[in-house]
Amino acid sequence: MNKTIQQLYERKSTRAFLKEPIAQKEKEIIFEAAMQAPSAGNMSLYSIVEISDPVLKEKLAILCDDQPFIVQAPLVLVFLADYQKWHTLFASHDLPCAGFGEGDLFLAMADCLIAAQNTVVAAESLGIGSCYIGDIIEHYEEVKELLHLPKYALPAAMLVYGKPAPSALARSKPPRFSIQDMVFTNSYPERSDKQIEEMFMRRQDLAKGELDSYVKRIHSFKYDTDFRQEMNRSIQVMIDSWSRHDDV
Numbered sequence: 001m002n003k004t005i006q007q008l009y010e011r012k013s014t015r016a017f018l019k020e021p022i023a024q025k026e027k028e029i030i031f032e033a034a035m036q037a038p039s040a041g042n043m044s045l046y047s048i049v050e051i052s053d054p055v056l057k058e059k060l061a062i063l064c065d066d067q068p069f070i071v072q073a074p075l076v077l078v079f080l081a082d083y084q085k086w087h088t089l090f091a092s093h094d095l096p097c098a099g100f101g102e103g104d105l106f107l108a109m110a111d112c113l114i115a116a117q118n119t120v121v122a123a124e125s126l127g128i129g130s131c132y133i134g135d136i137i138e139h140y141e142e143v144k145e146l147l148h149l150p151k152y153a154l155p156a157a158m159l160v161y162g163k164p165a166p167s168a169l170a171r172s173k174p175p176r177f178s179i180q181d182m183v184f185t186n187s188y189p190e191r192s193d194k195q196i197e198e199m200f201m202r203r204q205d206l207a208k209g210e211l212d213s214y215v216k217r218i219h220s221f222k223y224d225t226d227f228r229q230e231m232n233r234s235i236q237v238m239i240d241s242w243s244r245h246d247d248v
Protein backbone atom coordinates (compact mmCIF):
# COMPACT_ATOMS: atom_id res chain seq x y z
CA MET A 1 0.00 0.00 0.00
CA ASN A 2 1.45 3.41 -0.86
CA LYS A 3 1.84 6.14 1.75
CA THR A 4 -1.06 8.31 0.50
CA ILE A 5 -3.54 5.44 0.71
CA GLN A 6 -2.20 4.29 4.06
CA GLN A 7 -2.62 7.79 5.51
CA LEU A 8 -6.18 8.04 4.16
CA TYR A 9 -7.03 4.72 5.79
CA GLU A 10 -5.35 5.57 9.10
CA ARG A 11 -6.61 9.16 9.50
CA LYS A 12 -9.03 9.71 12.33
CA SER A 13 -10.28 12.91 13.91
CA THR A 14 -7.95 14.51 16.44
CA ARG A 15 -9.57 16.28 19.40
CA ALA A 16 -6.62 16.40 21.83
CA PHE A 17 -3.45 18.22 20.84
CA LEU A 18 0.15 18.61 21.93
CA LYS A 19 0.99 22.19 22.89
CA GLU A 20 3.47 22.34 19.96
CA PRO A 21 2.52 25.13 17.53
CA ILE A 22 2.19 24.52 13.80
CA ALA A 23 5.30 25.93 12.10
CA GLN A 24 4.83 28.67 9.49
CA LYS A 25 6.29 26.35 6.81
CA GLU A 26 3.76 23.63 7.75
CA LYS A 27 0.93 26.18 7.57
CA GLU A 28 2.04 27.26 4.12
CA ILE A 29 2.03 23.65 2.92
CA ILE A 30 -1.48 23.20 4.31
CA PHE A 31 -2.75 26.42 2.69
CA GLU A 32 -1.10 25.60 -0.64
CA ALA A 33 -2.77 22.16 -0.56
CA ALA A 34 -6.10 24.01 -0.39
CA MET A 35 -5.12 26.27 -3.33
CA GLN A 36 -4.29 23.22 -5.44
CA ALA A 37 -7.74 21.63 -4.97
CA PRO A 38 -10.08 21.36 -7.96
CA SER A 39 -12.81 23.99 -8.12
CA ALA A 40 -15.82 24.51 -10.37
CA GLY A 41 -14.66 26.39 -13.49
CA ASN A 42 -11.46 27.14 -11.55
CA MET A 43 -13.39 29.96 -9.88
CA SER A 44 -12.08 29.04 -6.40
CA LEU A 45 -15.37 29.87 -4.74
CA TYR A 46 -13.99 29.75 -1.21
CA SER A 47 -11.86 31.63 1.26
CA ILE A 48 -10.14 30.59 4.44
CA VAL A 49 -10.01 32.62 7.65
CA GLU A 50 -7.35 31.64 10.17
CA ILE A 51 -8.52 32.27 13.74
CA SER A 52 -5.37 33.30 15.60
CA ASP A 53 -7.03 35.58 18.18
CA PRO A 54 -7.58 33.48 21.35
CA VAL A 55 -10.64 35.52 22.33
CA LEU A 56 -12.23 34.91 18.94
CA LYS A 57 -11.33 31.21 19.20
CA GLU A 58 -13.07 31.03 22.56
CA LYS A 59 -16.19 32.74 21.19
CA LEU A 60 -16.33 30.36 18.23
CA ALA A 61 -15.79 27.33 20.49
CA ILE A 62 -18.83 28.40 22.53
CA LEU A 63 -20.94 29.19 19.46
CA CYS A 64 -20.01 25.78 18.00
CA ASP A 65 -22.05 23.89 20.57
CA ASP A 66 -19.49 24.59 23.30
CA GLN A 67 -16.61 22.32 22.25
CA PRO A 68 -13.65 23.39 24.46
CA PHE A 69 -11.02 21.40 22.52
CA ILE A 70 -11.34 24.00 19.74
CA VAL A 71 -9.60 26.53 22.01
CA GLN A 72 -6.68 24.13 22.56
CA ALA A 73 -6.05 23.62 18.83
CA PRO A 74 -2.87 25.33 17.57
CA LEU A 75 -4.49 26.03 14.19
CA VAL A 76 -8.15 26.87 13.57
CA LEU A 77 -9.45 27.61 10.09
CA VAL A 78 -12.92 28.66 8.98
CA PHE A 79 -13.74 27.75 5.38
CA LEU A 80 -16.13 30.08 3.61
CA ALA A 81 -18.20 29.39 0.52
CA ASP A 82 -17.24 32.64 -1.21
CA TYR A 83 -18.70 34.26 -4.32
CA GLN A 84 -17.95 37.74 -2.96
CA LYS A 85 -14.77 38.31 -4.97
CA TRP A 86 -16.54 37.49 -8.24
CA HIS A 87 -19.54 39.62 -7.30
CA THR A 88 -17.24 42.59 -6.70
CA LEU A 89 -15.31 41.94 -9.92
CA PHE A 90 -18.46 41.58 -12.04
CA ALA A 91 -19.94 44.74 -10.54
CA SER A 92 -16.75 46.72 -11.12
CA HIS A 93 -16.93 45.72 -14.80
CA ASP A 94 -20.59 46.77 -15.03
CA LEU A 95 -21.66 43.18 -15.63
CA PRO A 96 -25.12 42.01 -14.54
CA CYS A 97 -24.88 40.15 -11.25
CA ALA A 98 -28.35 40.23 -9.76
CA GLY A 99 -27.77 38.08 -6.72
CA PHE A 100 -26.98 34.41 -6.63
CA GLY A 101 -29.19 31.33 -6.49
CA GLU A 102 -29.02 28.17 -4.42
CA GLY A 103 -27.16 26.42 -7.24
CA ASP A 104 -24.33 28.94 -6.96
CA LEU A 105 -24.25 28.33 -3.23
CA PHE A 106 -24.06 24.54 -3.69
CA LEU A 107 -21.13 24.95 -6.09
CA ALA A 108 -19.33 27.29 -3.71
CA MET A 109 -19.94 24.83 -0.83
CA ALA A 110 -18.48 22.03 -2.98
CA ASP A 111 -15.37 24.08 -3.83
CA CYS A 112 -14.96 25.00 -0.20
CA LEU A 113 -15.25 21.50 1.23
CA ILE A 114 -12.96 19.97 -1.38
CA ALA A 115 -10.29 22.56 -0.47
CA ALA A 116 -10.90 21.84 3.22
CA GLN A 117 -10.37 18.12 2.73
CA ASN A 118 -7.13 18.80 0.85
CA THR A 119 -5.86 20.53 3.99
CA VAL A 120 -6.85 17.51 6.09
CA VAL A 121 -4.85 15.19 3.84
CA ALA A 122 -1.87 17.55 3.67
CA ALA A 123 -1.87 18.03 7.45
CA GLU A 124 -2.04 14.27 8.02
CA SER A 125 1.03 13.79 5.81
CA LEU A 126 2.89 16.21 8.12
CA GLY A 127 1.85 14.32 11.26
CA ILE A 128 -0.77 16.96 12.06
CA GLY A 129 -4.21 15.72 13.06
CA SER A 130 -7.45 17.58 12.38
CA CYS A 131 -11.14 17.62 13.15
CA TYR A 132 -14.06 19.17 11.28
CA ILE A 133 -16.38 21.36 13.33
CA GLY A 134 -19.74 21.23 11.57
CA ASP A 135 -21.40 23.54 14.09
CA ILE A 136 -19.86 26.57 12.40
CA ILE A 137 -22.93 26.57 10.13
CA GLU A 138 -25.08 27.34 13.20
CA HIS A 139 -25.64 30.87 14.57
CA TYR A 140 -24.91 32.45 11.19
CA GLU A 141 -25.72 35.98 12.36
CA GLU A 142 -23.15 35.83 15.18
CA VAL A 143 -20.46 34.17 13.04
CA LYS A 144 -21.07 36.75 10.31
CA GLU A 145 -20.56 39.57 12.79
CA LEU A 146 -17.52 38.03 14.48
CA LEU A 147 -15.69 37.40 11.18
CA HIS A 148 -17.05 40.49 9.35
CA LEU A 149 -18.44 38.33 6.59
CA PRO A 150 -19.83 40.04 3.50
CA LYS A 151 -23.11 38.82 2.03
CA TYR A 152 -21.62 36.30 -0.42
CA ALA A 153 -19.14 34.62 1.92
CA LEU A 154 -20.85 32.01 4.07
CA PRO A 155 -19.36 29.68 6.68
CA ALA A 156 -19.22 26.11 5.34
CA ALA A 157 -16.82 24.34 7.68
CA MET A 158 -14.37 24.88 10.46
CA LEU A 159 -11.32 22.71 10.97
CA VAL A 160 -8.99 22.48 13.93
CA TYR A 161 -5.47 21.10 13.55
CA GLY A 162 -2.61 20.08 15.80
CA LYS A 163 -0.13 17.34 16.56
CA PRO A 164 -2.14 14.58 18.24
CA ALA A 165 -1.79 14.08 22.00
CA PRO A 166 -1.21 10.46 23.13
CA SER A 167 -4.90 10.14 24.06
CA ALA A 168 -5.87 11.04 20.48
CA LEU A 169 -3.45 8.48 19.06
CA ALA A 170 -4.81 5.82 21.43
CA ARG A 171 -8.46 6.40 20.49
CA SER A 172 -9.68 3.80 18.03
CA LYS A 173 -11.11 4.95 14.73
CA PRO A 174 -14.90 4.61 14.49
CA PRO A 175 -16.08 1.75 12.27
CA ARG A 176 -16.96 2.18 8.59
CA PHE A 177 -19.47 0.53 6.29
CA SER A 178 -18.10 -2.04 3.91
CA ILE A 179 -17.79 -1.14 0.22
CA GLN A 180 -20.69 -3.38 -0.83
CA ASP A 181 -23.02 -1.48 1.52
CA MET A 182 -22.05 1.91 0.10
CA VAL A 183 -21.06 1.53 -3.55
CA PHE A 184 -23.63 0.58 -6.19
CA THR A 185 -23.53 0.00 -9.92
CA ASN A 186 -25.66 2.03 -12.32
CA SER A 187 -28.61 2.54 -10.00
CA TYR A 188 -29.57 2.82 -6.36
CA PRO A 189 -30.59 -0.58 -4.98
CA GLU A 190 -33.89 -1.36 -3.32
CA ARG A 191 -33.22 -2.65 0.18
CA SER A 192 -35.64 -4.05 2.73
CA ASP A 193 -35.83 -2.73 6.30
CA LYS A 194 -34.12 -5.96 7.37
CA GLN A 195 -31.24 -5.47 4.93
CA ILE A 196 -30.71 -1.91 6.17
CA GLU A 197 -30.78 -3.09 9.78
CA GLU A 198 -28.26 -5.83 9.02
CA MET A 199 -26.00 -3.31 7.33
CA PHE A 200 -25.89 -1.18 10.50
CA MET A 201 -25.41 -4.25 12.70
CA ARG A 202 -22.44 -5.29 10.57
CA ARG A 203 -20.86 -1.85 10.79
CA GLN A 204 -21.37 -1.48 14.52
CA ASP A 205 -20.68 -5.14 15.25
CA LEU A 206 -23.98 -5.39 17.11
CA ALA A 207 -25.77 -8.48 18.35
CA LYS A 208 -29.46 -8.79 17.42
CA GLY A 209 -30.81 -7.35 20.68
CA GLU A 210 -28.45 -4.35 20.60
CA LEU A 211 -29.65 -2.57 17.46
CA ASP A 212 -32.71 -0.90 18.98
CA SER A 213 -30.79 0.88 21.75
CA TYR A 214 -28.09 1.92 19.23
CA VAL A 215 -30.70 3.46 16.90
CA LYS A 216 -32.42 5.24 19.79
CA ARG A 217 -29.10 6.60 21.04
CA ILE A 218 -28.18 8.04 17.63
CA HIS A 219 -31.70 9.44 17.17
CA SER A 220 -31.51 11.15 20.54
CA PHE A 221 -27.93 12.51 20.27
CA LYS A 222 -27.72 13.33 16.58
CA TYR A 223 -31.23 13.75 15.18
CA ASP A 224 -33.68 14.88 17.84
CA THR A 225 -31.46 17.73 18.96
CA ASP A 226 -31.49 21.49 19.44
CA PHE A 227 -28.28 21.84 17.41
CA ARG A 228 -29.97 20.34 14.34
CA GLN A 229 -32.84 22.78 14.66
CA GLU A 230 -30.41 25.66 15.03
CA MET A 231 -28.36 24.43 12.05
CA ASN A 232 -31.43 24.26 9.83
CA ARG A 233 -32.62 27.70 10.96
CA SER A 234 -29.17 29.19 10.40
CA ILE A 235 -28.78 27.64 6.94
CA GLN A 236 -32.21 28.96 5.94
CA VAL A 237 -31.11 32.47 6.95
CA MET A 238 -27.93 32.04 4.87
CA ILE A 239 -29.88 30.85 1.83
CA ASP A 240 -32.41 33.67 2.14
CA SER A 241 -29.68 36.28 2.45
CA TRP A 242 -27.60 34.78 -0.40
CA SER A 243 -30.49 34.65 -2.86
CA ARG A 244 -32.17 37.93 -1.91
CA HIS A 245 -31.60 40.32 -4.81
CA ASP A 246 -31.46 43.49 -2.75
CA ASP A 247 -27.91 44.52 -3.57
CA VAL A 248 -28.38 45.58 -7.17
Ligand SMILES: Cc1cc2nc3c(=O)[nH]c(=O)nc-3n(C[C@H](O)[C@H](O)[C@H](O)COP(=O)(O)O)c2cc1C
Pocket residue numbers: 011012013014015067131132133134135173174
Ligand atom coordinates in the same frame (compact mmCIF):
# COMPACT_ATOMS: atom_id res chain seq x y z
C1 LIG B 1 -19.14 17.82 8.29
C2 LIG B 1 -18.52 17.29 9.55
C3 LIG B 1 -18.81 17.90 10.76
C4 LIG B 1 -18.21 17.44 11.94
N1 LIG B 1 -18.42 18.13 13.11
C5 LIG B 1 -17.78 17.73 14.23
C6 LIG B 1 -17.89 18.49 15.43
O1 LIG B 1 -18.55 19.53 15.49
N2 LIG B 1 -17.24 18.04 16.54
C7 LIG B 1 -16.47 16.92 16.52
O2 LIG B 1 -15.88 16.59 17.56
N3 LIG B 1 -16.34 16.17 15.40
C8 LIG B 1 -16.96 16.56 14.26
N4 LIG B 1 -16.78 15.85 13.10
C9 LIG B 1 -15.94 14.65 13.09
C10 LIG B 1 -16.78 13.39 12.99
O3 LIG B 1 -17.40 13.16 14.23
C11 LIG B 1 -15.86 12.22 12.60
O4 LIG B 1 -15.30 12.48 11.33
C12 LIG B 1 -16.62 10.90 12.54
O5 LIG B 1 -17.08 10.53 13.81
C13 LIG B 1 -15.72 9.78 12.01
O6 LIG B 1 -14.60 9.65 12.84
P1 LIG B 1 -13.11 9.83 12.31
O7 LIG B 1 -12.99 11.17 11.66
O8 LIG B 1 -12.25 9.76 13.56
O9 LIG B 1 -12.82 8.72 11.36
C14 LIG B 1 -17.36 16.29 11.92
C15 LIG B 1 -17.10 15.69 10.68
C16 LIG B 1 -17.64 16.18 9.52
C17 LIG B 1 -17.28 15.53 8.22
